[in-house]
Amino acid sequence: MAGSRLPRQLFLQGVAAVFMFAFASLYTQIPGLYGPEGILPARRTLRPQGKGRWQQLWETPTLLWEAPLLGLDTAQGLELLSLLGTVLALGALLTRPLRHPLVYLLLWAAYLSVCQVGQVFLYFQWDSLLLETGFLAVLVAPLGLPPNHKQAPQGRPGGVSPHEGLPFWLVRWLLFRLMFASGVVKLTSRCPAWWGLTALTYHYETQCLPTPAAWFAHHLPVWLHKLSVVATFLIEIAVPPLFFAPVRRLRLAAFYSQVLLQVLIVITGNYNFFNLLTLVLATALLDDTHLAATSSTSRRKRTPSSWPKALLAVLALLLELAVYGLLAYGVVHCFGLEVDWEQHVVRSRTTFTFHQFSQWLKMVTLPTMWLGAASLAWELLTALWRWVQVRGSLQKLCAAVPLSVLGTATVALFLISLVPYSYMEPSSHGRLWTGAHRLFGTVEHLQLANSYGLFRRMTGLGGRPEVVLEGSYDGHQWTEIEFMYKPGNLSRPPPIVVPHQPRLDWQMWFAALGPHTHSPWFASLVLRLLQGKAPVIRLIQNHTPSYPFHKQPPTYVRAQRYKYWFSHPWEQGRWWRRQWVEEFFPSVSLGDPALDMLLGQFGLQDKSPPRARGSSNTLSQALHWIRRQLSPLEAPALLWGLLGAVGAIKVMQALLGPQSLPRSKEEKHKPVSQEDSVAASKQASPAPNISSSSQTPRRKKSP
Numbered sequence: 001m002a003g004s005r006l007p008r009q010l011f012l013q014g015v016a017a018v019f020m021f022a023f024a025s026l027y028t029q030i031p032g033l034y035g036p037e038g039i040l041p042a043r044r045t046l047r048p049q050g051k052g053r054w055q056q057l058w059e060t061p062t063l064l065w066e067a068p069l070l071g072l073d074t075a076q077g078l079e080l081l082s083l084l085g086t087v088l089a090l091g092a093l094l095t096r097p098l099r100h101p102l103v104y105l106l107l108w109a110a111y112l113s114v115c116q117v118g119q120v121f122l123y124f125q126w127d128s129l130l131l132e133t134g135f136l137a138v139l140v141a142p143l144g145l146p147p148n149h150k151q152a153p154q155g156r157p158g159g160v161s162p163h164e165g166l167p168f169w170l171v172r173w174l175l176f177r178l179m180f181a182s183g184v185v186k187l188t189s190r191c192p193a194w195w196g197l198t199a200l201t202y203h204y205e206t207q208c209l210p211t212p213a214a215w216f217a218h219h220l221p222v223w224l225h226k227l228s229v230v231a232t233f234l235i236e237i238a239v240p241p242l243f244f245a246p247v248r249r250l251r252l253a254a255f256y257s258q259v260l261l262q263v264l265i266v267i268t269g270n271y272n273f274f275n276l277l278t279l280v281l282a283t284a285l286l287d288d289t290h291l292a293a294t295s296s297t298s299r300r301k302r303t304p305s306s307w308p309k310a311l312l313a314v315l316a317l318l319l320e321l322a323v324y325g326l327l328a329y330g331v332v333h334c335f336g337l338e339v340d341w342e343q344h345v346v347r348s349r350t351t352f353t354f355h356q357f358s359q360w361l362k363m364v365t366l367p368t369m370w371l372g373a374a375s376l377a378w379e380l381l382t383a384l385w386r387w388v389q390v391r392g393s394l395q396k397l398c399a400a401v402p403l404s405v406l407g408t409a410t411v412a413l414f415l416i417s418l419v420p421y422s423y424m425e426p427s428s429h430g431r432l433w434t435g436a437h438r439l440f441g442t443v444e445h446l447q448l449a450n451s452y453g454l455f456r457r458m459t460g461l462g463g464r465p466e467v468v469l470e471g472s473y474d475g476h477q478w479t480e481i482e483f484m485y486k487p488g489n490l491s492r493p494p495p496i497v498v499p500h501q502p503r504l505d506w507q508m509w510f511a512a513l514g515p516h517t518h519s520p521w522f523a524s525l526v527l528r529l530l531q532g533k534a535p536v537i538r539l540i541q542n543h544t545p546s547y548p549f550h551k552q553p554p555t556y557v558r559a560q561r562y563k564y565w566f567s568h569p570w571e572q573g574r575w576w577r578r579q580w581v582e583e584f585f586p587s588v589s590l591g592d593p594a595l596d597m598l599l600g601q602f603g604l605q606d607k608s609p610p611r612a613r614g615s616s617n618t619l620s621q622a623l624h625w626i627r628r629q630l631s632p633l634e635a636p637a638l639l640w641g642l643l644g645a646v647g648a649i650k651v652m653q654a655l656l657g658p659q660s661l662p663r664s665k666e667e668k669h670k671p672v673s674q675e676d677s678v679a680a681s682k683q684a685s686p687a688p689n690i691s692s693s694s695q696t697p698r699r700k701k702s703p
Helices: 005-026 031-034 054-060 063-070 072-096 101-121 125-140 165-189 200-206 213-217 222-237 240-244 247-267 274-285 293-300 307-335 354-389 391-423 424-429 434-446 502-511 522-531 533-541 592-601 618-631 635-656 665-667 675-685
Strands: 338-340 344-345 464-472 558-567 576-588
Touching: 005 072, 005 101, 005 165, 005 274, 005 635, 031 072, 031 101, 031 502, 031 533, 054 063, 063 101, 072 101, 072 247, 072 618, 072 635, 101 125, 101 293, 101 502, 101 522, 125 165, 125 274, 125 391, 165 222, 165 274, 165 354, 165 391, 200 213, 200 222, 200 424, 200 558, 213 247, 213 424, 213 558, 222 240, 222 247, 222 307, 222 344, 240 247, 240 354, 247 274, 247 307, 354 424, 391 434, 464 522, 464 576, 502 522, 502 665, 522 533, 522 558, 522 576, 522 592, 576 592
Parallel strands: none
Antiparallel strands: 338 344, 464 558, 558 576
């Protein structure tokens, strides 16, 4: 396997970018979600229980316990963490020295701290995925600046440290668990839309926040939707085992299949930073040779390889063709693909039963774990081989320390991850080693390993349910309260908000799937609207005049449930059509016994007065000033502004980098040293025979 220095750097930059988007997106919503006048005030979640400081920190691991020491309340602590996380992630994205384990540890700890008080608004799989990925970045990041790739450090062949690549393998394993489980749960859920291959005929209009492209995708032919579902199963179930394939081209094919899937999801849906994070994980399938154009060019100019290498290349090609043929046969056999030449369509149907799939899953779950274990064992052996090649006793000892630490951590995290991975197949879960269960139970609250399964069931098969809030001054004339992002106005096109996640809009989508009692926070939202709390109103409409009750809060608030569908192609000027279904939340006003009963039932009546904010606190004043400067900006504009700034700085770095600076006169006339000339001649000369003396420079081994 070729080197992974460039993919690791790409991974670390990608993780920093995702953290930047996640922190910045959350920062814009903190006052409305978690402030003293927010929907779920954060101060209610952190109340000392009389336990020791360290025990309290271990059971609820959040840095926000220390906010009072800075003179801040919990919401202000959230703002401080989000701002620091954004700045720190921006620095790691732009400067290589900041891609350090300590920086990523701080980012992970800050996001874990936020999630501990985030309550239902941070209960998303991509939040758990970011935490797990962020912790892996701590292990992947180099302790110091990597050496120049042209010069090998003393005692290290090819400039590669023995432990390099071990933690990065965990990224590949995480990508496998994410994709394979996401494909499997679609079938284990017994969802009729997935089993009937009709899921995408509903998905584009029923997903939480569709894009304008989703309207066009929705109106594609049904046979193409069904074929797309087949391709989804292929990419999510059949392709992931190729992440561990010994043939490099198979891994690259698997990489591009994942890229294709994620790009199509980005085009048709607003899934915040999730798709970017998945693409960042996919960098573990790449290598230096594929990313560096110079490497590929130099490989083509080399002399023909020896016959053993040529034989291996032929065998690899045959294996590659066999895998592609097996995948093609499996898809045709399992989904009954037939070409109807008269109607120019491809027909598909599921040819296996739920019982057959369950038996297959039971048969392959443990082998996939053994596949991961075998791949990890190969990485460990490769690392040991590199360590054996290190010259010098002192260098060997220095290399053994990080190798031992990171090797142990990699094996431990792999064992921990087996527990949530096995959730998808109960019998395999029960057969796991009990030590893995105990280890997972010890660190479960740190979210170092999580279970995944996206789009388990297709909702809204009879039309997407949508909750529409209404306000009134007299209880007779009602005015709809329009949200910025979720569907409402039939003539408004779906927005593009990625990579921002409007968390209230997302929870409104979940609330519409059941009664309001399944979403206790909804009663608190109604209360804040009746009170006219500005932070909550800005979650609905950042531009205050667009909110219909910006001058005076409504006297009454209620909610109706509608069913929405995309408009037909012949309906001009409309993106949606809808039909009233039922009342979702009854009409209430301030002091209404029904509203007070709901708030008391769900423990949302926080009668304790909020802690007074010290106006003399310099840090508090600074946070208030920053909030005042940024509040006029909509969150997507802020995030895209950050992205534009990063792009501009990257361009300037490329233009003003050391490689583009002209050489000084001294450098031009500086004589070349004898050692440099000898090194240059060695690089220019053909590679010596492997049977030459021990003084011959060793080639970089391919694991």
